[in-house]
Amino acid sequence: MARFLIIGGFLAVVFWVFSIVDCTVQPAARHRGVSKGAWVAIVILIPVIGGILWFAIGRRRKDDSDARPYAPDDDSEFLRGINRKEQDARIRELEEELSKLEDDGDHPDPRP
Incomplete structure (x- = not known):
């Protein structure tokens, strides 16, 4: 004992x-x-x-809950830093490039 x-x-x-x-x-x-x-x-x-x-x-x-957000959507500082106008312009450019590529692919091959 x-x-x-x-x-x-x-x-x-x-x-x-x-x-x-x-x-x-x-x-x-x-x-x-x-x-x-x-x-x-x-x-x-x-x-x-x-x-x-x-x-x-x-x-x-x-790992307490106030440590940091899990996803970028939950982080208000990240969302404020996003420039929507630049993103929209880039998306329009990519859509135009894609439509040009699709138009070029529609023509038959001129080679015999």
């Missing part, structure tokens, strides 16, 4: 230190809820439970 308490205590201390280091190393933008200093205080003052709270609700993940 004493072995389990020693091993459990050792693992709790390792987890506590890891939580403190992770909380202090993360930039302030990756902290959810309260400020970075408050999270460090929570993790230090409430050793194991503070670490669990930090990893469960305090740490913002890279």
